[in-house]
Amino acid sequence: MAISPPQNRLWWNEPIERVEIGWVVVAFLWGLFMFFFMIAWHFIGGQNLSTETYRITPAAYEQKVATFAEKYQVSEESGVPVVRPPVGEDVFILARLWEWWPLLELKKGQSYRIHLSSIDWQHGFSLQPVNINISVHPGYEQIITLTPTEAGDFGIACNEYCGIGHHMMTGRIRVVE
CATH class of the missing domain: 2.60.40.420 (Cupredoxins -  blue copper proteins)
Structure with a gap:
C-alpha cells in the first residue's frame, strides 16, 4: 500500500514526462554502447587471451x-x-x-x-x-x-x-x- 496512491489507478496509461523519456533514451543508448564496446574490446584491448x-x-x-x-x-x-x-x-x-x-x-x-x-x-x-x-x-x-x-x-x-x-x-x- 502506498502512502498516497496515484489519482488514476491506471498509472501506466499516464503520459510520460519529457525528462523521463530523456533518461530512458540515455540508458538505452549507454547499454547499446557497452554491449558493442565489450565485443570490440576483445579485439582492441590486448588483454583477452584466445585459448x-x-x-x-x-x-x-x-x-x-x-x-x-x-x-x-x-x-x-x-x-x-x-x-x-x-x-x-x-x-x-x-x-x-x-x-x-x-x-x-x-x-x-x-x-x-x-x-x-x-x-x-x-x-x-x-x-x-x-x-x-x-x-x-x-x-x-x-x-x-x-x-x-x-x-x-x-x-x-x-x-x-x-x-x-x-x-x-x-x-x-x-x-x-
Whole structure:
C-alpha cells in the first residue's frame, strides 16, 4: 500500500514526462554502447587471451608434463625442477594440490605455447603482475600463446579455492634475457 496512491489507478496509461523519456533514451543508448564496446574490446584491448582447449585424461597430462620436465630440466629449487625449454617448444605446467609444477625459465621476446591442466581439482592460473587469469580444469588441456616482454620472476598463484593449502599454491615463471 502506498502512502498516497496515484489519482488514476491506471498509472501506466499516464503520459510520460519529457525528462523521463530523456533518461530512458540515455540508458538505452549507454547499454547499446557497452554491449558493442565489450565485443570490440576483445579485439582492441590486448588483454583477452584466445585459448585452445582439448580433452585429456589427468593421467595422460601428468605423463606429458613429467616427460617435458625430465627432458629440459636444468636445475632444481626446493625439490621442484627448473625447466628451460628451447625456443618454440611447447611448454607444460601442471596444477595439483597445492603446487604449480615445474618452474619455467623462458627467454624474453620469444613466443611459447603454454599448456595448462589440473590432475585433481579446479584451479585458477593467475600470472602476476601481468594479470593473466585462466580457469584450469581436470580433463581439459588449455593452451595459451605467451611472449614475455620483460625479464624477471613472475608469480603464479591459484585464484580458485582448492582446499586447506590453497594459500600456498604458488609457482613461478622466470624470464631471462
